[in-house]
Amino acid sequence: MLDLNDIAMFVQVVRCGSFAEAARQLGMPPNTVSRRIQQLETQLGTRLMQRSTRKLTLTSAGLGFHERCVGAVDGLLEAGQALMTGSHEPSGRVRVAAPADFFDFFQMQWVTEFLTAHPRVRLDFVLSDAKADLIAEQIDVAFRGGPLRDSGYVGRQILDPRSVGxxxxxxxxxxxxxxxxxxxxxxxxxxxxxxxxxxxxxxxxxxxxxxxxxxxxxxxxxxxxxxxxxxxxxxxxxxxxxxxxxxxxxxxxxxxxxxxxxxNGYGLNVLYPSRRQLPLAVSAFIELVIQKMNAADSSPEHQ
CATH class of the missing domain: 3.40.190.290 (D-Maltodextrin-Binding Protein; domain 2)
Structure with a gap:
């Protein structure tokens, strides 16, 4: 039987991008983390990640396994945190990748309102017109313009392209x-x-x-x-x-x-690494963007 602790450790390694950082956050030696991940790979009968001196890269099997596990692991952690705090309040860091000009049309006042409403959430923006690697760059949610192509991530259109052009x-x-x-x-x-x-x-x-x-x-x-x-x-x-x-x-x-x-294809899309349960802070921020962007667009399709 798979050890759920090893699965949670795998998710943490992917999130941190290295065994050393994951070990630091988990409070254990890096070689222990590496050994436990190797044991998990042996049990699964497949390699989950390629290791190099510079970075970790998920294999196709690792990507699929991470997608299926990350939501469940985060859900368990949130359930425990909710019991400890006695609430279901969104908390933690949300790392957001967005186009370089994101704040030219997304008002900073909306961010202020969000952070005021959710005092236990921290937003970390990575603004660039280059497409972010959600796994390698530890991105929780990404906003991209243009056609929504198959990228291995979960995606949906949040703003229809039919508008002023x-x-x-x-x-x-x-x-x-x-x-x-x-x-x-x-x-x-x-x-x-x-x-x-x-x-x-x-x-x-x-x-x-x-x-x-x-x-x-x-x-x-x-x-x-x-x-x-x-x-x-x-x-x-x-x-x-x-x-x-x-x-x-x-x-x-x-x-x-x-x-x-x-x-044609100038809509705004949201991407996230897994289709399973999103952390409350991530889903709350996605809903904020959908609400504000659709309210800003007055075309009949968004009423």
Whole structure:
């Protein structure tokens, strides 16, 4: 029979990213932790992780085993903590991976409200446009824009991409005119994601279904924030994430362009390592983001 303590130890090693750190937190020698994990692998008849001098990497079997175990282990720990504290109050650290411009559309005041409501929770943000490795970087929950692809993690869309998409400043449209068709974009300056050739392909959904158009411009950038600022400065037409575009349109800094076309796959998604029971602090934070983001988007789909 498998020793549940060894399974909990395996989950802790994955969470810490090393035997040494897991041993420190568990209060035992690193060689003991390593030996217990080896015993677990022997009992299971498979290798769970690849060991190197630099880091631990889960095998495919290890990923699957971790996904099935982490929720149960965390649930047991939370149950014990709830009995000890006499409550079911969310607690602990929540490590969040999000796009670099996350706080351009997610108000810091919402974070303040959350931390005030949950005084035993600590939020640790890792902001980057690079996709985080949830296991290796010990991420509890990640927010990503764009299409939700199969990554081995549990994911769901929390913000529909159907909203404001293409925008430009009033000054740019006054000087260059408004495009009447999608193909008119070929004759306009467009603010695009960084590309060596100075051009990009925009895929949109319009009256005739999914369409695409080749656009070009003299300004490109690798973050949505850079593209937003360039569009506001009048450098061209931009295709922005829905929430960011909506906020700028409401402020009058940008104007919708060809509103019958909407971005394809620009929604916001949430990812987490396991489909099993989430720690209360993690699920509470996910619900906060869903509530605030959907409230910020006034399209009929999110009422």
């Amino acid at each position: 293409m925008v430009a400043s009033p000054a740019y449209l006054a000087a260059r005119g408004s495009p009447r068709t999608l193909q008119d974009l070929v004759n306009h300056d467009c603010v695009i994601s960084a590309h060596a050739g100075g051009h990009a392909t925009w895929r949109l959904v319009g009256p005739n279904g999914e369409e695409e158009v080749q656009v070009s411009g003299r300004f490109s950038g690798n973050t949505a924030q850079a593209l937003r600022k360039a569009a506001v400065a009048g450098l061209g037409i931009a295709l922005l994430p829905p929430v960011m575009a909506k906020l700028e349109v409401e402020a009058g800094a940008l104007v919708p362009v060809l509103p019958q076309y909407q971005p």
